[in-house]
Amino acid sequence: MTVQLPDETALEVPDGASGLDVARAIGEGLARAALGIRVDGELRDLAAPVPDGARVEIVTARSGDDALWLVRHDAAHVLATAVMELYPGVKISIGPPVDDGFYYDFDFPDGVKVSDADFERIEAKMREHVKADETFERSELPVAEAIERFRAEGQDYKVELIEDLVRNADPAHPVETVSLYRNGPFTDLCRGPHAPSTGRIKAFKLTSVAGAYWRGDASRQMLTRIYGTAFLSKDDLAAHLERLEEARKRDHRKLGRELDLFMFSELSPGSPFWKPNGQQLKNELTALWRDENADRGYREVQTPIIYDADLWKQSGHWHVYRENMYFTEVEGRTMGLKPMNCPAHTQIYSSERRSYRDLPIRYSEAGLVHRHEPSGTLHGLLRVRHITQDDAHIFCTEEQVPEEVQRCLDFGFAIYDVFGFEPRLELSTRPEKRVGSEEMWDRAEAALAKALDDRGLPYELNEGDGAFYGPKIDLHMTDSIGRSWQLGTVQLDYYMPEQFGLTYTGADNAEHRPVMIHRALMGSFERFIGILIEHYAGEFPLWLAPVQAVVLPIADRHNGYADRVAAELRAAGLRVEVDDRGESVKRKIREAELRKLPYMLVVGDQEADDGTVSVRRHRAGDIATEPVATFAERATAEVAARTDGGSAR
RNA sequence: GCCGGAGUAGCUCAGCUGGUAGAGCACUCGCCUUGUAAGCGAAAGGUCGUCGGUUCGAGUCCGACCUCCGGCUCCA
Numbered sequence: 001m002t003v004q005l006p007d008e009t010a011l012e013v014p015d016g017a018s019g020l021d022v023a024r025a026i027g028e029g030l031a032r033a034a035l036g037i038r039v040d041g042e043l044r045d046l047a048a049p050v051p052d053g054a055r056v057e058i059v060t061a062r063s064g065d066d067a068l069w070l071v072r073h074d075a076a077h078v079l080a081t082a083v084m085e086l087y088p089g090v091k092i093s094i095g096p097p098v099d100d101g102f103y104y105d106f107d108f109p110d111g112v113k114v115s116d117a118d119f120e121r122i123e124a125k126m127r128e129h130v131k132a133d134e135t136f137e138r139s140e141l142p143v144a145e146a147i148e149r150f151r152a153e154g155q156d157y158k159v160e161l162i163e164d165l166v167r168n169a170d171p172a173h174p175v176e177t178v179s180l181y182r183n184g185p186f187t188d189l190c191r192g193p194h195a196p197s198t199g200r201i202k203a204f205k206l207t208s209v210a211g212a213y214w215r216g217d218a219s220r221q222m223l224t225r226i227y228g229t230a231f232l233s234k235d236d237l238a239a240h241l242e243r244l245e246e247a248r249k250r251d252h253r254k255l256g257r258e259l260d261l262f263m264f265s266e267l268s269p270g271s272p273f274w275k276p277n278g279q280q281l282k283n284e285l286t287a288l289w290r291d292e293n294a295d296r297g298y299r300e301v302q303t304p305i306i307y308d309a310d311l312w313k314q315s316g317h318w319h320v321y322r323e324n325m326y327f328t329e330v331e332g333r334t335m336g337l338k339p340m341n342c343p344a345h346t347q348i349y350s351s352e353r354r355s356y357r358d359l360p361i362r363y364s365e366a367g368l369v370h371r372h373e374p375s376g377t378l379h380g381l382l383r384v385r386h387i388t389q390d391d392a393h394i395f396c397t398e399e400q401v402p403e404e405v406q407r408c409l410d411f412g413f414a415i416y417d418v419f420g421f422e423p424r425l426e427l428s429t430r431p432e433k434r435v436g437s438e439e440m441w442d443r444a445e446a447a448l449a450k451a452l453d454d455r456g457l458p459y460e461l462n463e464g465d466g467a468f469y470g471p472k473i474d475l476h477m478t479d480s481i482g483r484s485w486q487l488g489t490v491q492l493d494y495y496m497p498e499q500f501g502l503t504y505t506g507a508d509n510a511e512h513r514p515v516m517i518h519r520a521l522m523g524s525f526e527r528f529i530g531i532l533i534e535h536y537a538g539e540f541p542l543w544l545a546p547v548q549a550v551v552l553p554i555a556d557r558h559n560g561y562a563d564r565v566a567a568e569l570r571a572a573g574l575r576v577e578v579d580d581r582g583e584s585v586k587r588k589i590r591e592a593e594l595r596k597l598p599y600m601l602v603v604g605d606q607e608a609d610d611g612t613v614s615v616r617r618h619r620a621g622d623i624a625t626e627p628v629a630t631f632a633e634r635a636t637a638e639v640a641a642r643t644d645g646g647s648a649r
Numbered sequence: 650g651c652c653g654g655a656g657u658a659g660c661u662c663a664g665c666u667g668g669u670a671g672a673g674c675a676c677u678c679g680c681c682u683u684g685u686a687a688g689c690g691a692a693a694g695g696u697c698g699u700c701g702g703u704u705c706g707a708g709u710c711c712g713a714c715c716u717c718c719g720g721c722u723c724c725a
Binding site: 207222225321588621622 | 650651652653654660680681682683684685686687688698715716717718719720721722723724725
C-alpha cells in the first residue's frame, strides 16, 4: 500500500504498516525521533496502523504543539502513576494536557492534604518512571470488563466516565469497547494518543495544586487538581519558567502598588481606592471616552446608584440577579444598589414622549455599579465589586438595529486601536436563567450573528453565556499570564423595553416598542486599566502617564531655574514634577526610571544659562538638549497624538 | 461560594524544635551640592491579620473569623 507524505511524495509500505514502520521507511533517525503520527489530520499513536492511501505526518520533538501535547499527556499519566504509588487509596479522575502544561484531578483519601510542599516527593517518584522509560501500551477492553475492572479497583470516577461514554454515544455507533493505556504499574482509561514511552518526557515540573469540581459541577465532589508542565528539552522548560517570571513583573497588582496607582483595603474587598496617579490615568481614559462618545452622537447622563426594589422587580434583576446585589432597608423601603445602569436609563427615556424622529437616542454614562461577586473570584482590578462602566444604552427602532450594532463595533475597534489591542470576539447566546420568549431570543441572536457575519469578523460561539435579558457580542483580552477577560460588550435587548413599557410614536402615529442596545466598550475602567497596565508593563504612553516629566536640578542653585521650567511646561498643559531633593543626579534618575516616568529633564549651569533642558527618555536615555519651548512642543504633540511614543512593548 | 496555601515595619523578606521581634530599602533629621540607574551618617518605626484557646510563657501550637494568592464554580 502507499501513504502520502507532507511533501506530496507517495511512499510504498507493507500492508498493515504502523506509523513507526512509515517513519522507519523514511529513515532510521526519524523512527528514533518519532513521538506519534498525524493520519489524515488526526493525531495518533506511533504504533497505530496506517490505512492505505492515508496522508501521514511523523510527529517529532520539532513538531511544535503536537509534540508538546503528546509529552504533556504522557506526563499527566506519569503524575498519576506517582500519586497512586505514594498515596494508596487515592481515586483518579481525569488528566488532560492543557495550554501550558497538564493536570490530573485526584480524590485523596480522607485526611490527606496535598500542597506544593509535596511536589518534590511526587516529582522524584515521577522521575523514576521517566527514567525507567516505560512503554505506553494501548489495549481495548469490552465496556463490561472495563467497568468491572475499575469497580474492583475502587475507581468510581472511571466507572462513571465509562458509563457516560456508553450513555452519550451516538445510537448509530454504540460504544462497545474502551481503550486503556498502561505504562509500568499504571493503567488508565484513556482515548490516547501517547508518545511511545515515558522517557520522551525530557523536562517537567509540577507547578500548582488547586481544587476543582468533579466534571466542573459545583454541586459535586471537590477534587484536588495538580498542575504541571512538560517540555521536550530542559532549555524549553527553563525558558517557560523565565517567561512566567517576567509575566509576574508586569502583574497589574504589583505595578499598581509600585507606581502608586491604586490600593485595596480589607474593609472594602473588591473595591479599588484610586490614588492620585491612578485617578489621573483614569481621568485621561475617561476624557478619551467622552471625546469619542460626543463624536458619535451620544449624550452623557448620570443616574442614581440606589433604587427601590420595585425597579429591580420590573427589570427582572430581582428574579434573576438578586444574589449578586446589595440591598438595604430605609424607612421600611427595600432599596438596592444598581448592578447595571440599564433600568435607570429607561427612566430617562420614558420621562418624555418619544417620536421616531428622535431615534436613535444614545445615552452614555460612566456609571458606577456594585455587584456582589463571590469572594473567591475577586482579582485585583480585573474582578471587582465596585465597577465603573463606560456604559451606554441606545434606544432605536427594530430597523435601526443592524446599523447601530455595526456602529458599536466600529466604536469599540476604534478605542482598542488606540492601544494596539486586538480583542477576541465572542457571541454569547441565551443562558439558562433568562427572561423573555424563545421567539425574542431567536430574533436577537440572529441579529447579532448577522452583524458579525456581515463584516466577516471571526468569532467564537459562547453558548449559554448571554445576559439574562438578551444575547451579546463580547470583546475579550488576555492578561499577562494568559487569562482571558471580557472587556467590551454589545447586547441586544427586546425585553427591558417591554418590561418598562417603552414606546415611541411612529410615522403612522401609532405607538411602537423601541429596541435597547446595551454597550460598554472598555467594559469597565477598572478591568480595562488592569489590562492596560499589564499591556504597557506600567510604561504608559505620554498621554496616559500620570506624571509626564520630572525636572532634575543638579544642585540646589538650579532649583529656581527648575521651577521656572516646570511652570512653563505646566502652562503648556503638561504634568510635571520637580525633584529638588538634595540627592545626586544619579539617584534622581534611578528613581525616575523606576517610576517609569516618560521624560527626565536634567538642568544645571549649562541649561540655566542657555534656557534649555537636557532631555532623557525613559529606557531610551539621553535624546537631546533643547530649548524648553522645543521640548514643550515635542511633548504636547506626543500627547495630542495619543500615540504610545514607542513605549509599548 | 468551594479546595489548597499565605498574612511579621510603608515595601521586600529573616525569625530552628514555644523563652516577650530583626535586615535591606523607603520615611525623618544631619552632613555632602552633586552632570545621566543607589553619596555618607544618625534616629525613628511593629497590638507579629482579628478574636479565642493550650501553656509558667505564643510571632511560633490549636480553633474560629477576616483578607490576600493559585485554581474551580460563577462572571448577569
